[in-house]
Amino acid sequence: MLRFAKRFENLSGSVVREILKLTQQKDIISFGGGMPSADSFPVEELAQLAADTFADHGAQMLQYGTTEGYQPLREWIAGWLQAKGWKVTVDNILIISGSQQGLDLTSKAFLDPGDQVVIESPSYLAAFQIFSSYQASYLAVPSDDEGMRMDELEKVLANNSPKLMYTIPTFQNPTGITMTLERRKKLIELANKYNVIVIEDDPYGYLRYSGEELPSLKALDTEDKVIYMGSFSKIVAPGLRVGFAVANQEILGKLVIGKQASDVHTSNLSQQIIYRYCSQGMLEPHVEKICATYKAKRDAMLAAMDKHFPKSVTWTKPEGGLFIWCTLPEGLVSTELLKEAVEKQVAFIPGAPFYLNGQGQNMLRLNFSNSEMASIEEGIRRIGEVFSKAVSR
Numbered sequence: 079m080l081r082f083a084k085r086f087e088n089l090s091g092s093v094v095r096e097i098l099k100l101t102q103q104k105d106i107i108s109f110g111g112g113m114p115s116a117d118s119f120p121v122e123e124l125a126q127l128a129a130d131t132f133a134d135h136g137a138q139m140l141q142y143g144t145t146e147g148y149q150p151l152r153e154w155i156a157g158w159l160q161a162k163g164w165k166v167t168v169d170n171i172l173i174i175s176g177s178q179q180g181l182d183l184t185s186k187a188f189l190d191p192g193d194q195v196v197i198e199s200p201s202y203l204a205a206f207q208i209f210s211s212y213q214a215s216y217l218a219v220p221s222d223d224e225g226m227r228m229d230e231l232e233k234v235l236a237n238n239s240p241k242l243m244y245t246i247p248t249f250q251n252p253t254g255i256t257m258t259l260e261r262r263k264k265l266i267e268l269a270n271k272y273n274v275i276v277i278e279d280d281p282y283g284y285l286r287y288s289g290e291e292l293p294s295l296k297a298l299d300t301e302d303k304v305i306y307m308g309s310f311s312k313i314v315a316p317g318l319r320v321g322f323a324v325a326n327q328e329i330l331g332k333l334v335i336g337k338q339a340s341d342v343h344t345s346n347l348s349q350q351i352i353y354r355y356c357s358q359g360m361l362e363p364h365v366e367k368i369c370a371t372y373k374a375k376r377d378a379m380l381a382a383m384d385k386h387f388p389k390s391v392t393w394t395k396p397e398g399g400l401f402i403w404c405t406l407p408e409g410l411v412s413t414e415l416l417k418e419a420v421e422k423q424v425a426f427i428p429g430a431p432f433y434l435n436g437q438g439q440n441m442l443r444l445n446f447s448n449s450e451m452a453s454i455e456e457g458i459r460r461i462g463e464v465f466s467k468a469v470s471r
């Protein structure tokens with residue numbers, strides 16, 4: 079018998095990845111995965127930048143690098159954030175292999191078995207896997223259309239002593255909701271008062287299609303309580319695995335120690351490519367371009383939902399990001415309806431895995447970035463048929 083570690087006892091592979099396997103049949107219209115559109119990847123530009131990197135610094139790039147990350151990229155990111163008004167220097171930036179790694183390193187640095195982590199409910203299920211692998215226990219705080227509920231958060235903080243709080247305040251996964259400015263300020267006030275470290279996970283914040291940009295929690299942070307996770311996955315390409323953590327130097331020092339143990343440093347080639355892409359002025363026009371495409375897809379999906387979904391179904395109207403969150407009448411079970419949808423060659427992700435307490439049975443997540451514009455209405459029409467049939471039953 080193999081004797082695995084206790085911390086892996088209650089962990090299984092991602093439920094969603096299992097569902098996604100189902101939906102990878104040819105000809106299926108999938109609103110399932112949370113992926114950016116592969117058509118959006120600037121393949122030729124990135125290939126050229128890779129070639130330039132080999133030509134300019136081949137041997138150096140193939141050598142080990144520093145754990146903190148490629149210095150010019152760290153400097154570029156610091157400048158980018160300073161231009162948004164953040165009080166950061168290059169010493170506050172750690173390059174990570176995607177924001178996913180940042181969540182892992184933060185957990186590794188802070189969590190002992192049994193430590194409490196506050197999560198907003200629903201939330202990104204891969205984060206649950208990470209916290210659980212460090213044997214965390216959870217304090218779930220409900221959310222509404224304005225993000226995590228601060229009255230509930232205060233109750234939780236007053237009665238417990240969590241070390242970490244995890245939130246995706248902008249274009250949340252799975253709901254697409256953005257936390258209001260008032261709640262952002264309140265969250266910082268509570269984090270200070272109760273001495274909790276906040277992980278601000280922000281892979282979607284740069285993808286805004288309407289409404290006003292809000293300051294990040296990190297920009298509002300007054301006592302260095304926030305660790306910000308940024309990522310190039312959704313604005314350039316996830317396969318490069320480049321993200322960045324922003325935190326005070328004491329925290330960052332711990333993350334660096336954790337990263338040394340886990341992968342030494344993020345791929346030099348990927349960092350070079352991202353650095354060149356950003357410093358040569360390609361990022362901003364690219365983000366503008368993908369935002370225009372995703373906006374059109376979001377609008378097409380929302381319009382199709384208006385047209386084809388029964389009146390008893392409700393959904394969020396996100397100002398950015400990749401997801402719409404849908405609520406069916408109480409009693410309907412989205413996992414069951416997914417089976418019917420897959421028979422009609424269309425798929426979504428059921429809501430329950432985004433909760434830790436069995437809630438979300440009548441909810442589901444729709445992704446609009448990774449489908450062909452032309453198939454969005456048809457996919458929604460088929461899902462609408464499944465919903466209408468279920469409602470009338």
Ligand SMILES: Cc1ncc(COP(=O)(O)O)c(C=O)c1O
Nearest residue numbers: 112176177178202251309311321
């Ligand atoms: C909320 C959230 N955090 C983190 C990640 C992981 O991103 P990265 O590719 O930067 O590791 C994702 C990816 O879908 C996500 O939705």
